[in-house]
Amino acid sequence: MDQVKIVRIPILPMYMVNAHLLLGPDGCVLIDAGIPGSEQKIGRTLAKEKLTFKDIKLIIITHAHVDHAGSAARMRELSGAPILAHEDDAKYYSREEQMSFCPTGRFARLFLKTGFILQPYETFTPDVLISGKQAIDLSRYGIPGKAAHTPGHTSGSISVELESKEAVVGDLLASGILIGGIMRKRHAIRPPFEDDPHRVAEELLRLLSAGHHTFYLGHGGPLRADEVYRHAQTLKGLPAV
Ligand SMILES: O=c1ccn([C@@H]2O[C@@H]3COP(=O)(O)O[C@H]3[C@H]2O)c(=O)[nH]1
Structure with missing residues (x-):
């Protein structure tokens, strides 16, 4: 196999997560x-x-929300693989600080009130920390591509940029309805929580200018470049945070 095969793991049904x-x-x-x-x-x-589990060479955590980082510590135990993440979310993985949640709509405000999103997960210290704008070459883990900082969803959000010009971008954007995944799967939406939409737009436009054509998401997806471009333009039009 010369190419990287990307396999989605449905953590919740219908690719909601x-x-x-x-x-x-x-x-x-x-x-x-x-x-x-x-x-x-x-x-x-x-x-x-x-x-x-033992075939996993590396665990990349895109950001510190519970539906992405919740089983990271357990997966490290089972696989023996190191965890890679960005330094700007490290204080949340260790729970030295509580995350803040900036809701993007009515559904998210209701969701926030339930307190469900604050459910704790087993803390961990990443083994490999991306610092600032540094990119980590993934070829040493058998993957032609890199992991790099794509802030905006959270301050320490990262994405994987493959040489095939496919990108796995965590929650830089979502697709579908509610948290994503349900119906309208080809339609980009903002995830329920987003720290800074203007930084997200900058990162999406940077990935598009680098030639990325397919975007794999934490909720719904995948999305093609033209829809990602449309979404980035919408974000740019939002008032400054
Ligand atoms: O089982 C779940 C599924 C989701 N959520 C929340 O929904 C949010 C969806 O976007 P996010 O991935 O950036 O953050 C997620 C969490 O805050 C959750 O708390 N528990």
């Missing part, structure tokens, strides 16, 4: 680990690819 596996010529990388207790779902997807 996704993690991803990258299956490269020389290795397997997990991007995001889902809500607490997702290890069986991840194990089932690995088994379909004839792999086990």
Whole structure:
């Protein structure tokens, strides 16, 4: 296999919440680990690819929200693989600080009131920290591509940019309705919470200028470049935060 195969792991039904596996010529990388207790779902997807936890060479966590980082510590135990994340979200992984949530709409404001989003997850210290705008070359983990800082959703959000010009962008944007995934899957939306839409727009436009044509998402997706461009222009038109 010369190309990287991207496999979506449905953490919640209908791709409302996704993690991803990258299956490269020389290795397997997990991007995001889902809500607490997702290890069986991840194990089932690995088994379909004839792999086990021990085949994972690296765990990349795109940002510190519970539906992405919730099973990271457990996945590290099961796989023995290091966790890579950005330094700007490190204080949230260790719970030295409580995250803030900037709701993007009515649904998110209601969701915030339930307190559900503050559910704790097992804390961890990432083994590999991306610092500032540094990019980490993934070829040493068997994947032609890099992991790099794409702030805006949270301050320490990161994305994976593959040489094939596919990108796995966590929650820089979502698609569908509610948290994403349900119906209108080709239509980009803002995720329920977003720190800074203007920074998100900048990062999306940077990824598009670098030639990325397909965007894999934490909620819904994947999306093509023209829809990502339309969404970035909408974000640029929002009032400054
Ligand atoms: O099982 C779930 C699914 C989702 N959520 C929240 O919905 C948000 C969706 O966008 P996000 O991934 O940036 O952050 C997520 C969380 O805050 C949750 O708390 N528990």
